[in-house]
Amino acid sequence: MRAEIERFLYLEARLLDERRFEEWMNLFAEDGWYWVPAAPDQKDPYDGVSIFFDDRRIMKTRLERLDHPRIHSQKPASRTMHALSNIEIDEEHGEEGEVLVRSNLTMFEFRLDKQTVYGGRCRHSLRIRDGGGFEIAWKRVDLVNCDGVFETLSVPF
C-alpha cells in the first residue's frame, strides 16, 4: 500500500512539473477539490479567503488558461520542481474508503531570472478506486507562508 501511495504522489508531482495539467486534474475525483488556505489552521474553506480553492470546474478553467496562447503571466512559462518527503499514512483520520496521507512539499519555481521556493504541508485524501488505484478526494496544502506577501502564482502546488 505504502509503495503504491508513493508512486501515485510522485506521479502527481511529475505531471505538474511536466505541465501535464489535464492529466493532473484527472487524478482528482469528479467531486474532488484542491485547497490552499490563505491563513494557518483554517478549518473551513468558507471561513475566509483561499489562495486556491478549486473544484473540478474551476480547476478546468484555471488549467485551460495555463495552456492559453495569451496567458501573459506565464510568458515565459514557470519551470517547477515539486519534491515530496516525510510521507506518513494517517491510519486514524481517513474517511470511509479513503486513505489520508500527509507529506511535506518543497516547490522550486523559476521564471524570468528569478527562483522562488515554497514549502508546505500537504494532506491528500486518496479514495480507493473500485478497480484498484486511487483518485484524489481532496488535497490541501498549508504553505508555511500562507498569510505572507506573495508574487503571482500560476502553477498549483
Added chain:
Amino acid sequence: MRGEPAMAALDDRALRGLVESDRVHRDFYTSPAVFELEMERIFGRAWLIVGHASQVPEPGDFVTATLCRHPVIMSRHADGEVHLMFNRCAHRGAQVCTEPRGNARRFECPYHGWVYETDGRHAGAPYPKRYASGFLKGGEFDLAKVPRMAVYRGFVFGCLSADGPGLDEFLGPMKSHIDAMVDRAPDGEVEACAGTFRYRFGANWKIQMENQNDLYHPMFTHASTTARDGTQFRRHGAEDDEAGRVRLLKENEALNEQWEELAIGGHRYGHTYMERFPMDRGQSGPVHERYRAAMEASYGERAAEAMAVKHHNSIFYPQWSIQYLTQHIRVMNPVSVDCTENVIIPLKLKGAPEEMWRAALRSNNNSHSPSGMVMSDDMEVWIRCQRGLASPGREWVVFARGMNEERIDNAGSFEGRGTSEANARHQHAAWLDYMCGEA
C-alpha cells in the same frame, strides 16, 4: 538614491514638465526623487485607508498595518473607540507590536519593557526611579497618534497631515460610492471577517491606479480568461450563474462595443469610477429572492435602489479602491518607486444570505488571490510597463485616447465614456495639484 542628478532640480517647473494634458514623462514612474516627493506631498496629505473597524470588533483587538510606508497599529480600546497610532516605542523606537492581528490587554515593548494602553497611552516604564522625578509624566511618552483619524461607515482612515481638508470634504461625492457598497447589506453594515490577501509587484503605484478604470485593456490583458463565446469565467463563484459571466468579446472575438457605452468619471482629489458592466446583469433565483426579502424588510421602498450594483469599481486616489463585483476593497501601498504592495480585504454584507457570501469568497479566490486568474495577468503587464519604461529613447507615455470628449464641471468632476483614458488624465491632474501645491 541611484544617482539622481535631477533631485535638486525638482522644483515646480520640473514637476509640471512631467505631466502634459495627453501624456506623462517616463520619470513620472521611474524617478526615485519623484517618488520621495509623492510620499510627502500626496501620501503625506491625502486621507489614506487603514482598514475596517470590524477587523477589531472587541476591546483589546488590534491589527498592524502600513500607512504610507509607516508601521501603524489600529486598535480598539476598552472604551470601544478605534485608535490609530504609530507602531514605535516612545523610548528608543522599537516596534511594540509585530503580530498581524491579535488581542492585547496592553502593548509591551520588547526592548526595555515600556507599556502602553490599547489607546496608546503610556502606562509605565520599569524601574522608573532612575528618571528625573516627573520626567515620565504628562502624556509625552504615549505612542504617537497618526495626526488625524476618521471613520466613515466603518472604514478607518488616517491622515499624516494635521491640516488640510477633512475626510468628508476629501471624499466628497465619492461618499455615495461607499454607501452604495454598504447599503447593499440588509443590516446596513459590512464586515471584514475573511482575512486578507497580500501581494507585491514590481511596478510604480500609479501604473495600477491608471489600470483599474482602464476599459481598453481587459480583452487583451485578460485574453486568457476568455472562453470561445467571449465570456470570462464566472466571477461570482462556482455557482450556475450565467449572470456572473462577463462578456469581454463578441463571439467573433471582436470588441464588445457595449464597453464603449459604459459611464466613467471622476471627482475632486483624483477619485475616479466606472459603471458596472452591462453584461453583469442582476441576479435571480431563490437565494436572490431571500436577499430581496431581507432588503425589503430593512429598506422598504428604497430596497431596489439599495440592492443595485451601480459601479464596477471606484478608485479613491491615491491609495484604495472598492471592487463591487468581487465585494472587496483593495488597499495599494507604495513600497518604493518600482514596487507596490496590495492588501485585498473582502467584505461581507451583514444580513445577506450566507450563499451570497460564499459565492463572493470564491469569486475573490478565483480572481483576486495571488493565484487569481484576473490579477496575475494585470500584475504581469504592470511589471512589464515598469521594465519597459526603464528604456531611454522614447520619453513619453501616451494617454490621448478619447481626448477632450469628457464633460467637465466647475466642481472638479467630469463624466466620460467607455475606453477613453480620461480617468487616468484626471488622476494626472490631481497629481499636479498635490505636487505643485494646490491641493
